[in-house]
Amino acid sequence: MNVFAENPWFQRLPPAEADALLCAATPKQLSQGELLYRQGDMIGPSQAAFFGVVRGMLKLCILHPDGNEAILTITEPGNWVGEVALLDGMRRANTAIAPVETELLAVSARKFDELMQRASFAHAIARLVAGRLRMTYGLMSDSALHSTQERVARRLLLLARGDMTESGDPRNIITTSQETLAMMLSISRPTLNRELQALVKLGAIALRYGHIEIRNPALLQQEGEGAAHLPQRSRPA
Numbered sequence: 001m002n003v004f005a006e007n008p009w010f011q012r013l014p015p016a017e018a019d020a021l022l023c024a025a026t027p028k029q030l031s032q033g034e035l036l037y038r039q040g041d042m043i044g045p046s047q048a049a050f051f052g053v054v055r056g057m058l059k060l061c062i063l064h065p066d067g068n069e070a071i072l073t074i075t076e077p078g079n080w081v082g083e084v085a086l087l088d089g090m091r092r093a094n095t096a097i098a099p100v101e102t103e104l105l106a107v108s109a110r111k112f113d114e115l116m117q118r119a120s121f122a123h124a125i126a127r128l129v130a131g132r133l134r135m136t137y138g139l140m141s142d143s144a145l146h147s148t149q150e151r152v153a154r155r156l157l158l159l160a161r162g163d164m165t166e167s168g169d170p171r172n173i174i175t176t177s178q179e180t181l182a183m184m185l186s187i188s189r190p191t192l193n194r195e196l197q198a199l200v201k202l203g204a205i206a207l208r209y210g211h212i213e214i215r216n217p218a219l220l221q222q223e224g225e226g227a228a229h230l231p232q233r234s235r236p237a
Contacts, residue, residue, distance in 0.1 A: 003054055007078035008166055009128055017121045024115060025052065025105035030098035039063060041092045043085055045113075048106035052080045056102025059180075060094050071183040073163045074099075074176060081164075083125055086112050131166065143186075146226065151185055152195040153224035156205065160214055174212040199223065 004010045010018060028048060030036060036051065036058060043049045051058070058075040072094060075081050085092050086109055107115075115121045135158075142151050159181075160170040176184075182192040196212070199205045204220040206213040214220055 003077045004052060008168065009080070009124070009131070010078065012127070013124050014120050017115075017118060017124060020115060020118070020121065021052075021107070022105070024111040025107045027054075028104040028106040030056070030102040030104065032098065032100050034098050034102075036096040036098065036104075037082070037092050039092050039095045043092075043109050045110040046108055049086050049109040050080060050082045050107040050112045051096075052105040052107075053077045054103040054105060056098060056100045058102065058104075059097045059099050061097065063095050069183065070186065071180055073184070074180065075164055076162050079162075079164050080128070083112075083128065087125070087129070132164070135164070135166075146224075148185075148187060148191060149195045149198060150224055150226050152181075152192065153199065153204070153220050155181065155185060156199075156212065156214065157217070157220060157224055160217070170214075170217065172214040172217070174214065175210070176212075178212075 004018075004022075013021070026048075028051070039062065053075055055077055057077070058081060060072045060075060060081065062070045062072065064070075075096075081096065116125065142154055146154065156174060157170070159174045159176055160172065161167045178192055178196070179189060182189050185192065196205065196207060199220070200207060202219060202223065204214070204216050204223060206215050
């Protein structure tokens with residue numbers, strides 16, 4: 001399973017735990033637009049509950065009763081999701097949908113609980129949850145403390161690392177659609193387009209058909225930190 005071997009979290013699993021996780025999983029196929037689970041669902045012991053994305057992707061979102069949707073993240077191949085409701089025994093906090101045909105590995109709640117009896121695996125899951133909590137705190141601070149343009153730049157940098165993947169080798173092509181990116185940031189498409197065009201003029205990115213190209217990661221990082229807009233400090237005489 002090379003797609004998992006390239007994932008930073010999975011790479012840190014001890015070989016015995018990685019093998020045990022893969023052995024506990026069974027293949028699962030989702031067609032385009034198919035629901036994997038819905039927020040508010042309870043999980044039974046025999047239900048598939050912890051999922052690794054082999055091919056395709058999962059959209060994790062919050063659905064409002066009025067039909068509005070807030071996209072939390074796009075889960076790319078190599079990532080595992082679904083652990084939170086297994087750890088606290090509560091209902092699903094979000095909805096997972098396959099935007100495209102998707103292939104998964106699925107681990108039942110019972111098998112996940114058995115894996116959690118292994119100290120090394122439990123420690124790895126704690127790291128996984130901690131990383132996602134850190135990411136959540138970062139997105140919350142972005143929303144509260146950064147301008148819209150800074151938030152756009154910062155999310156592009158996060159997507160370059162695979163969003164949830166946090167790859168140490170960022171890519172320069174972002175294939176997430178502008179509609180999805182706008183929903184991730186809770187801004188309108190016209191607002192997103194205006195901010196993207198501003199980043200284009202700066203030379204940080206280029207808008208291509210079906211994707212966004214990061215042309216100058218350092219400049220994009222600078223925009224994300226707001227450094228380009230800070231007043232210049234005079235040097236002491």
